[in-house]
Amino acid sequence: MIDTPAASIFHKAGAVAHGTIVLSFINKTKPKMTALSDTSRARRHSAAHCSTCAMRHLCMPEGLCANDIAKLENIISVTRKVKRGDALFRTGDRFDALFAVRSGSIKTVVTHDGGREQVTGMLLAGDALGFEGIEEGEHTCDAIALEDSSVCVVPYSLFERMCRETDALQRRLHRMMSHAVNREANHVVRLGMLRADERVARLLLDLSSRLSKRGYASSEFTLRMTRDDMGSYLGMTLETVSRTLSRFDKAGFIETQGKFIRIRDFDALRAV
Amino acid sequence: MIDTPAASIFHKAGAVAHGTIVLSFINKTKPKMTALSDTSRARRHSAAHCSTCAMRHLCMPEGLCANDIAKLENIISVTRKVKRGDALFRTGDRFDALFAVRSGSIKTVVTHDGGREQVTGMLLAGDALGFEGIEEGEHTCDAIALEDSSVCVVPYSLFERMCRETDALQRRLHRMMSHAVNREANHVVRLGMLRADERVARLLLDLSSRLSKRGYASSEFTLRMTRDDMGSYLGMTLETVSRTLSRFDKAGFIETQGKFIRIRDFDALRAV
């Protein structure tokens, strides 16, 4: 597997004022075609390691020639930090870039007329977002950081042009958009066919598998979202989420302690 | 608005054997840059008129130069007929083309392990489908015709190449895919935040508005789907759908007679 050491493409921005968003324009360096040498990086805390993940989806030049890589670097050279609770973008904001989560996690939220909110997506490091904005040139949901996070910023018009020049990149973009479609479709099925406890079980298994793909333990994790977020995402109330987790705990499927979750019986969860 | 008379690009295939799918390879002719002269066409029955709609989204060469139009014609020259109940594609089928509904209507269905089915989409004339297949090169749902229908077939690899050459086409593809994302996201919201009667009301209003955009009366239509399909699409049982429609009827919001629906009070439906 070809990789580009994270630090060589992405650099941390300087100090971040409280409650604000910082754009950091940074130097780029040539990526090196070496295997990941420092595997310990993947074990470090979420906020530190995940440019590796982001790159696997969006930034990694797999399948691109040296010339293409150089062009890609020119485009994806900006990162942006979002503090917990702050918005990466909001409904109605002009769409001009796609984003890839480098570190942290982000939820997407649609606000219904009447103030009720629905969480439509949970994005982890490596996930791409923003595709919903292409259609009308405006974002159609809010993207809110669940913890202090950073994202790659991919200016859309430049990226679009590059996709016209490089078929490998075009293919990647199309696959990412198709993935976004499938992500939503899976969510529709989860909401439409499953009962409350099945939905909660699926969410836990989904998070577990996504975290393990990112190099974390699959059986233990700390949720970044509240019960309210989970309920909103799963189309149920926070009380029902809480009760369901308690029941799973009592049944021995999981251990819960607030936001910390340990899965003790994967098969039982799958069979719920 | 520039249009391309439907008949000049799309030709009907010959006889269709019962229960089978026919691919019709057809001659292409040069599109003419004239306004739609026969407006009565748009008023004819669903099964007859809708290539005009399909073109607006996918086939219409709006914004393309003459040279590009010629290339586009080469690609979108195949139509396919699907008889009611038959599949345009099934889960696991190799993905090699996108489709645009020319006439009729198609549902997309995901089959859960256990036999239960969930309808994830209702496509009318002009709607594009198949984007879910790009990610893995295999379709991830079944597409079943709700009535005898026909679709434009857009070979994906050719189309992809053309999008690289023509930025107007690329922009259109990206918008269509973004639209598919938003379509699913709206469905997620419908399933996650609304109660049964709100969901039914929304579906009626949604169908009404989509049909009226296609030149049909917005207040009267004949559903092509069964109560079971509606229920599956809305994440509820067919009995609840039926009861809800009966209640709307008694309340004077709509008139129902089996699959025929007349909306009498749009505001009441919106306020449900």
Added chain:
DNA sequence: CGGACCTTTGAAAGTTTTCAAAGTGGGTGG
């Protein structure tokens, strides 16, 4: 015209929400 499929309606059972109240935890200011 017949039969298969679809729709309607009722009543009971089951699931989820709502309302209410108490308990927990973590971060901040004193």
Added chain:
DNA sequence: CCACCCACTTTGAAAACTTTCAAAGGTCCG
């Protein structure tokens, strides 16, 4: 450093909503 406060979580009981099971009527296609 601790206490307090605010936001989050847990749990209970009643109410609301939806499904399930059952049976009868309709409709449409071949």
